[in-house]
Amino acid sequence: MHQEMSRREKKKLQTKKTISEIALKLFSTKGLEETTIAEIMEKAALGTGTFYNYFETKEAILKYCLAERIDCAKQTCEDIQTSALNATEKLHQILKVISKTHDENRQMIGLYVKFNRNPDKVEQKPPHGARFEEILTSIIIEGQAKNEFRNDIPPEIINEMFSGILKSTLNSNLGFSFMDNISYKHSLLLEGVINKKG
Incomplete structure (x- = not known):
């Protein structure tokens, strides 16, 4: 019986993924507003009512x-956090993960941001952040404890x-890639803007 439930749950999850993948393809070609639920479900070979x-x-x-993609990035960041890398390298790796996630999901993020700028929508929070x-x-506290980072600045x-x-970087209109943009700023934060006279 437990195995049957597990199989049913897997099937439900697969159906949810199928619906979402078909919807994303339609959103990217037609736009969110122009895509109908009936169209999504027709392509998924399911009844419109099943959507709900x-x-x-x-x-x-x-x-x-x-949220799915962010959870995946979060897991990678947690793995970096517990790795043997030093704190500076951990921060660099985490920025790379965030950049990669952004670049791979640029269109979806754009749709999400556009939707959340709609003044009629009450909920304006992204599905991530605190973690x-x-x-x-x-990582900052670890870097301070190991004297990698300044201790006179609160974490x-x-x-x-x-x-x-x-x-x-998310809101930048400059002609740099997300990764280049964030790398320059990361370097500025860690090394400063002043040339060190050697």
């Missing part, structure tokens, strides 16, 4: 898909600087 067993709205698909800040803070301030770098 899995999602409340089309926008909920975006949130689900983004990344916890990971960053723990919250350093964390806020890194968070600020991420936000400014």
Whole structure:
């Protein structure tokens, strides 16, 4: 009986993934507003009413898909956090993971941001945030404990600087790739803007 439930749960999860993948393809070619639930379900070879067993709205698909990818990035960041790398290298690796996640999901993030800028929508929070800040803070504290980072600056301030770098890169209109943009800013934060006279 338990195995049967497990198989049923797997089937439900697979159906949810199928619906979301088909929806994302339609969103990217037609746009979120122009895509109908009936179209999504027709391509999934399922009845329109079945949609509501899995999602409340089309926008909920975006949130689900983004959350999945962010959970995957979060897991990678947690693995980096507990690795043997030094704190500076951990921060660099985490920025690379975030950049890769952003680059691979640029279109979906764009749709999500556009949807959340709609003044009619009450919920304006992204489906992530706090866990990344916890990971960053723990790495900063570790770096301070090992004298890699300055101890006269509160870890919250350093964390806020890194968070600020991420936000400014996400909203940047400069012609740099996300990875180059964030790498330059990361370098500036760690090494400063002044040339060291050797």
